[in-house]
Amino acid sequence: MTFDFPDELLHTQKELCRVRSERSRLLAALPSFAEASAQSGAAHWAPGDPPLGRSREQAEQEHQLRGQETELAAAIQAHPFWATLSGPALVDARSALKYAACQAE
Structure with missing residues (x-):
């Protein structure tokens, strides 16, 4: 089954x-909390400080990307296109949108 997705929906999914890819790359390059704790000898940090093993800039970048991810996912979920479908067609369309938009990622 093929779907004629609205341009703005396809763009938002892309x-x-x-x-998501950018955030994944950022997180993969950072040490885990356990690694950072072992290296620094600390098990916690003060409120407002970046997590152990991360610079303030890295923490802010991750926070910004997480916020963008949430906003984009909400925009996709709320798009009026989904109201034109129901049942299995709706499930198929959601999968097809992800495939069409993200296959190059």
Whole structure:
């Protein structure tokens, strides 16, 4: 089954794929909390400080990307296109949108 997705919905899904990929790359490059704790000898940090093993800039970038990811996912979920479908067609369309927009990622 093929779907004729509205351009803005397809664009939003592509942007969501891009942001998720960027956030994944950022997180993969950072040490885990356990690694950072072992290296620093600390098990916690003060409120407002970036998590151990991360610079303030990295923490802010991750926070920004997480916010973008949430906003884009909400925009996709609320798009009026989904009201034109129901049942299995709706499930198929959601999968087809992700495939169409994210296959190059």
